[in-house]
Amino acid sequence: MSGRTPDAANGEPVLAIICGGGSLPFALADAAVRRGRRVVLFALREWADPQRVAAYPHHWSRIGQFGRFLRIAAEERCCDVAFIGSVVRPSLWQIRPDFGAIRLMPEMVRLFRGGDDHLQAGIGRMFERHGFRLLGAKDIAPELLMPPGPLGARMPGEQDRADIARGLALLDATSPFDVGQAVVVANNHVLALEGPEGTDQMLARVAELRRNKRVNTPAGTGVLIKAAKLGQDQRIDLPVIGPPTVEAVSAAGLAGIAVVAGSTIVAEPERIAAAADGAKIFVVGVGANEPVR
């Protein structure tokens, strides 16, 4: 690898990046390379962007090819592994396990009987039992995380801050049930809780509730609040925002976005700030357990 930094001298092990959709896997790979690490992408077919994958050492993979992963990871001398990028929870029946994975099937059947955290934590443990160190964005590239305070020019107002506090408290309450990581609150009124549909679909629902007059809070009120679940393995699944989140929040007629600083991955922060200012919405990093100021 060219462009090795002094970190490389520390002999940081090669990093296997299990790479889903979107731009985040490449942001993580670039951040690791900037620190002098060698990275190898295990690009998930149908999810990872082939054009961008081509710029990195990579192997195309399918979910379930655990035997193949173990073989290639040994050849590439990968000791660390990170999961990043969008993947819709697969069906157990969509997974075609290879020879190395087939004996893990009884365990996988159990993992699939529950929420996403349950599934992800179990997959994480599977890699760890085979000697890999599981790392998250926090460990590899903290600069990908949301900082405290606003990303653009706007700040939440008084009612917005009350809505943010209510949303964070609600996410705390639902957290033990391994359900969504996002809610919409407008003038103290909970407009939506995220389920498996994801944040963008939930925001489309809020836009529809407004169109159908099922919800009558005026445009420009309400906040999308996202927070990692308590006890969630933050190495595997942190909440994410990106420029499309800003677009969807603007289309839903909300005032802004609040996420937990230090526990939310931000894709393309400069583009988010510009989009937020253009749409006149705020994007703010807040503390999970402190009053919103």
Next chain:
Amino acid sequence: MSGRTPDAANGEPVLAIICGGGSLPFALADAAVRRGRRVVLFALREWADPQRVAAYPHHWSRIGQFGRFLRIAAEERCCDVAFIGSVVRPSLWQIRPDFGAIRLMPEMVRLFRGGDDHLQAGIGRMFERHGFRLLGAKDIAPELLMPPGPLGARMPGEQDRADIARGLALLDATSPFDVGQAVVVANNHVLALEGPEGTDQMLARVAELRRNKRVNTPAGTGVLIKAAKLGQDQRIDLPVIGPPTVEAVSAAGLAGIAVVAGSTIVAEPERIAAAADGAKIFVVGVGANEPVR
């Protein structure tokens, strides 16, 4: 009135029924008449069914005509009042208060800054301050409430019972936030939480999650669980199920419906039982705070 029962001799006061959409207002009116009460319907325009309203003493009304309500209720000697039937939460700006309501506007502005419970409890207090006794279906006609046990032939299985317990616990946790009264849980996995969109829209979302493969629990698994919110004024807003709920649950590919016995209004129980048996789903009344057996 013909058909007076001995109750009438007790001089039960005339009952004003503020009457939204669906068949429930008429079931409630019939039950009150069977007990020898005189009823007067205040039929909400755009919600109440004009053909069915015509069969009862009635006055057409709009939300916000509180002055007119007070005048007619005095003429009709109504002392008790009940709210029943579907009404979508109105916008404060859609309400055209009459002269009697206009001085209540500062209070109404406050009521509209919150969830449905907050709004409904405030409206209830407004009637009570004017000397009316606010009654619910429980007080007037307990036979409209869900009994314990199944309505049709089917019973929940072991996994269904676990899903019901999880759903009830989740509804308990979200209850203080004045959010929806329903969730869908399948194989321990929370598929949806109800917001202002209502139960039918939430079930349509579950059906779509299945079509889009965002959710992969097999057809015939999962339960719709409904429960009144803790601290909710059960005189004003109890959860309701009717034959359309069975249809929507069947279309979403779920195994059944669980509601809290004694705290859920059942529209047309015989039709529900027949529809449930036809669709091969269960409909069961459970205890709110006891293990599901």
